[in-house]
Amino acid sequence: MKKEIFRIQNGVIQQGRIIKGPFFLQFCEGEISGIITDDSFEKEILVNFFRCKNVLREGIFYYREKRILYGTQYKAVRKALSENTSVISGNSQLFDSLNVLDNIFIPGDLVKSKKQRKIASELMTFFEIDIPFNAKSENLSLLQRLQIEILHAVALQHKLIIISDINGKLRSKERNKLRKLYERLTQVGYSICQIESLNNISLNGMDHIQIIEKGRSVGYYSQQEINYSEIVCLVNRMDYQEGYVELLKHRSGKVLAGGKSAVLELESVGYCHIKDFSLKLYQGDIIEINCRTSADYTEIKDIFTGKASSAAGRFRYDGKEERSALFHRAFKKREIGYVDFANIDNLLFENLSIVENVCYPLCLKIPNFYMHGKYIKAAEDYIKMIMPDLDICARVRDLTQEQIIRLVFCKWILCKPKILFVFISSAFAKDEPDLLISRMIVELNKYGIPVLILSERYKFESEIIEEEYIVNNGIVIKKE
Missing domain, CATH: 3.40.50.300 (P-loop containing nucleotide triphosphate hydrolases)
Structure with a gap:
């Protein structure tokens, strides 16, 4: 004792x-x-x-x-x-x-x-x-x-x-x-x-x-x-349940344009040891793929980031037949966004201000973005609404981890991609709370942006997950 x-x-x-x-x-x-x-x-x-x-x-x-x-x-x-x-x-x-x-x-x-x-x-x-x-x-x-x-x-x-x-x-x-x-x-x-x-x-x-x-x-x-x-x-x-009722209430109040249609379809996708992987991601969906091994996580991450350009199978994106190279192209156009928690220190640029970091995807997506003062003002107002206690003039290096996570999601909420991938490595999933990320995902989801979470070993614990896939040694199983 x-x-x-x-x-x-x-x-x-x-x-x-x-x-x-x-x-x-x-x-x-x-x-x-x-x-x-x-x-x-x-x-x-x-x-x-x-x-x-x-x-x-x-x-x-x-x-x-x-x-x-x-x-x-x-x-x-x-x-x-x-x-x-x-x-x-x-x-x-x-x-x-x-x-x-x-x-x-x-x-x-x-x-x-x-x-x-x-x-x-x-x-x-x-x-x-x-x-x-x-x-x-x-x-x-x-x-x-x-x-x-x-x-x-x-x-x-x-x-x-x-x-x-x-x-x-x-x-x-x-x-x-x-x-x-x-x-x-x-x-x-x-x-x-x-x-x-x-x-x-x-x-x-x-x-x-x-x-x-x-x-x-x-x-x-x-x-x-x-x-x-x-x-x-x-x-x-x-009360514990009341906390999630609030989340789910926001979840049900999301804005969907033109009904629910599939944004991304994968059918019988295979690459190295991943076999026969199929899923459909609809507008407003929140799906998790939980990989039980690092090899599974790395391989599926490579597929979704366009590194596995030779992956076999059928890909359909935004209603059109595509190849696996679609991900690389969509990332460049900021049609698909991703948050990679493999290294939280690299999520924001230290040489940019908070507002510049949050507006970064928009700057790449919209030509001459910074010439429109009303856009910058709108971005500042949104940051203040989500994070009222944040000093918007603070240096990035002085931000807390919670503030960094919120700001990273804020930039994609403003950019409004067609899909957002969230990559959660084992080190991050083991140490970080899930509720903060859940709240930001729900905020994204209000605009109908589908979110696909890829987690390594440790499951992302949240009741907002609608579908869950488990991958173990290349075998993909949809959890019922």
Whole structure:
């Protein structure tokens, strides 16, 4: 059984005149947990509590499974937190004027100066971190600063490391590196707790999930006990079914011009080891093809992106007989759009503004698009409607992952292709929530744009899927 570090029952936390609670919080050695709240002030209150800036006004506090008596609680809680907890948030605690080695062991009496380099080298080797000791902190990337702050927590022997408002500022590869670091930390008894909003946290690999809504705990679950959609409902205080009723209501209200006709037909298509693949995609359809192997996924993706130009079978696009080369031609004309989540960092151009990124397909589709000021204004208005909290002047590199996903779908909603392909690789499907993508697909679907989702290994979980095909070792089966 894992050793408990802290437990707070019916805890009420005070920040100034503001009181929030009750909270139930528990942290054990060797665990990765998450506290999920979409309220930035709730995050601030919790972060400040773990930094000993806020007071536990009421509640029962356990330290190492021993209850701290109420009369001595104030000092004892602060002492326990300060000696066992490190907090890492968007505001870096590193000293820019110091080098990496000094920041790891500040204050200087943690380790004798003669041993610092040796210990730091051993820590970096164990945690697979490669940063020069003499590098100045001000020159480090965000990921490197996080790594150094974590090493500082290890040097302090703080068994609980709180990390808040970080994930949204990192790219996919950086988050993966950080997750591996978390896993290595848990192997040696450290507890990692991420305080994040729902769209910036991956449930995969979590031991426990704690949910905060309107200043109080509303749930404490193991990863197996709850799914993403249920967490959405708890965070937003809505019934699970009602959340999907809203989606499906939008779904049924889509605008279809001229009835329902097949936009794409594939009959007995074969290529390498894919055999006898047939489907019909109608206006307004949402279809998923779930590939159980990477080879299946790659081959079908090659067919749909026009790379498999020699694929055999019958192709019919927009009512006309075609060959497999139709996809390549339709992509160039922006008649068919696609979103490829294989590398989320490349979904938008960093050298273009947000509006330019969203209008990019339209610029290629409509000559002299930027000469029409009303088009640009319409695009800006639409972005603001979909994402009212977005700073439209922000740099692309500063966007969160949720914002990037929304903007990528926005550009195809404005472009209105005849078909949109959504390619979801195994790495992305494993880590990312489905509800956000579902909402954007429903928005697309209101205009009758059919969406074909190609997923690798992990199924795209959504009730808006109308038809599902399963591909396993070249055999395609339509799920009834």
